[in-house]
Amino acid sequence: MKLQPTHRLRAIAVGAVAVSSALVLTACGSDDNTGGTNAGGGTKAASNIKCDGEGNLLASGSSAQKNAMDIWIKNYQAACEGVGINYKPTGSGAGIQEFLQGKTGFAGSDSALDEQEIEQSKKICKNGQGINLPMVGGPVAVGYNLPGVENLVLDADTIAKIFDSKITRWDDEAIKKLNPDVDLPSTKIQAFHRSDESGTTDNFTEYLHAAAPESWKYEPSKAWAGKGGQSADGSSGVATNVKNNEGAIGYFELSYATGNSIPTVDLDTGAGKPVEATVENASKAIAEGKIVGEGKDMAMELNYATDAEGAYPIVLVTYEIVCDTGNNKESLDLTKSFLSYTASEDGQQSLAEAGYAPIPDEIITKVRSTIDSLA
Template identity: 75%
Template sequence: MKLQRTIRLRTAAVGALVVSGALVLSACGSDDNSGGSGSETSKAASNIKCDGEGKLLASGSSAQKNAMDVWTQTYQSACSGTQLNYKPTGSGAGIQEFLQGKTAFAGSDSALKPDEVAKSKKVCKSGQAIDLPMVGGPVAVAYKLDGVDDLVLDADTLAKIFDSKITKWNDPAIKKLNPDADLPGTKIQAFHRSDESGTTDNFTKYLNTAAPSFWKHEPAKAWAGKGGQGADGSSGIATNVKQNDGAIGYVELSYATGNDLSTVKLDTGAKEPVEATTDNASKAIADAKVVGQGKDLSLELNYKTKAEDAYPIVLVTYEIVCDKGNKKESLDATKSFLKYTASEDGQKSLAEKGYAPIPDEIITKVRSTVDSLK
C-alpha cells in the first residue's frame, strides 16, 4: 500500500558537530571544511556501538560527500576495526556498483527505479534493495559574474539558460528580474554534470515541473539539455564556476559555501525571492510525501511549492541497501555505521555543512528499518 503522508519537518536550529582527526574516507575533488573540537567528536563517538570488522565499501552520491566526511571521521574514531571507504562516484555509478555486488551500500540522490529494484534481487538473494532517506538539503544555483553579487532568477529563466536559449547575462529576461543590477554582456557558461547524478535528476525534475513550457526534456540522472559544458561531480562544477567569469552551475549548498560561491535567489511566486539555505530547504521538504512500499522510504518532493521562504530545488540523499540478503561479511558493520548516521548525533552533525536533517517522523522509521536489516 502506498503511504502518502505529509511530512512536517522541524526547522529549529540544531547544534553543529565539528570534528578533527585523520580522514580515512577515500574521496576526491571538494574542499574539506571540517575542523573544530575533538571533545565533541569523542562525545559523539562514545555513543556509537561498533559491530563488525574489516573493510566496508560504499560509493555513489557526491552530494553527501561532505556529510560522509563528518560521519566517517567520527565513526572511525570509535570503530578502528572497520575501515570505511566511501567513493563519491555519483549516484548512477554508485547504484551500478551496488547492483554488481561490489559495495555494501550505495548513496543516491534519487530513489531507485522499478527496473533497478528488479535487478537488485540478484544481489539481495532473499530480498530487494530499499531507499533509506539519510540527509536532505538545497541544490544551490551557483554563479560567478564580476560586479553582480545579488542575482534573482526564476524557473523559466533557468530552463532557458541551461538549455542554451539564453546565452548572455544582459538578456532582457534576466534584466527584468534584476532591474537594479548592472548586468554585463558576458557570455553565459552553463555547467552541468557529465556523470549520471541524482543531483541532475532532482534539478531537471524542478525545471520540468516548474517550467514545463521551456524545459521539455524528461528528468533523468543523465544530462539532456542542449549545449553547456560538462563537469565531473559536484566538486567539478564548483571548481569550474569558481574559475570562470560568467559561469553558472547547480551544486549542493555545501559545495557552494565551501568554495565561497555566490548563489541565485529564486523567484518562486512567493512575496520575496527565496535564498538557498538549509532552513528554506526544510520548508520545501516539509511538503514531501512518503511513497515507498514496504520498508522502502522513498519520498515525493514538491518542486512547485510557493510557500513563503520555501526553496524548491531540494534533494534527499538515500542510502541504498538490501532489506534482506546483505553480505554476511559486511552486514554488521553496515548496520553499525547506518545506525550512527541515522542517530541523533549523526543527524545533528549535518547542519554546519549545509544539509538538513531528516524529519523525526521519517528518521525514526529509518532507524527501525536499519535494525531489521538481514
C-alpha cells in the same frame, strides 16, 4: 515499483554508503564530489556511537553526500577503532551499478531505485530486494561567477532558458526584469552541467520540469539532456569551473558553494519574496514531501514547484540503498552500526555545519527502525 514523476511531484532517492572489506562482499550493494568544502565535523558524538562489526566497509555513489560522509566516517572511526569505512563518490548511477553487481555493502543515490533496478537487486539481496533509506537532505544551489553582482534573483523559467542556451548574455531582458536594481554586464553566460550520470542532475531537472514546463521540455534524468553548455565531472568539477570562469553558472550542493565561496541565486518561486538557498529553507521544502515506497522501502515524493513561503524547491534527498534481507553476513553488523549512527540524532545534527539539511523527525525515526530490522 517505479515511482513515476508527475507534473509537480517526483520521487527521488539518494545515495548510499557502501562498505567493503578486505573480504569479498556479496552484499547488496551517487555522485562524485572530491572537492569543495572542508568536511570539518568533530568527534563530539563519538561517545554516543554504538560500535559493532569489524573489518572494512566499502561504499560508493552520490557525490552530493560526500562531504556528509566525510564527517560521519571521521566521527565513527574515531569512536570505533579497528574498522575502516571507505566511501567512493563515483556518482549515483555508478554507485547503484556497483551495488547491483555485489561489489559494495550499500550504495548512495540521489534518485530512488527504479523498477528494473529493484528487480536486479533481488539477485544480490537473497530472499529480499534493495530499499531506499533517506539519509541526507539539502538544497541544490545555483552558483554563479559575476564580479560586482552580489545578489542575483532568477526564476525557474529563466534558469531553464539559461541552461538550454536560449538566454546567452547576463544583461538579457528576462534577467534584468528580475533584477531591476542590479547593474548587469553583457558578459557571455557559460552554463556548466554534470558530464556523469548524476542524481543532482536528476533533481535539478525535476525542478525545471515541474516549475518551468513550457521552457524545459526534457524529461527529468540523471543524464543531462539540455542543449549546449559545458560539462564537468562531479559536483566538484562543476563548482571548480564556475569559480574559475567569469560569466559561469552551474548547479551543485550548497556545501560546494560555501566551500568555494561561490555566490548563489535566490529563487523567485512566486512566494512573497525570493528564497535563498539555505539548509533551513530546504528543510521547509523537504518537510512537504511524503514517503511513497512500499514495505520497508522509503522512497520519497517531493514538491519541486512549491510556492510556500520560505521553501527552497531545488532540493535533493540522498538515499542509502541496502538489502532489506540478504545482506552479506560478514559486513551486516558493521553496515547496521554505521548507518545507525548516520541516522541518529547526533549524526543528523552534524550535517548542518556542512550545508546539509537533517531528514525531518517523522521520517528519520522510521529510517532508524528499518535499519534495526536489516537482515
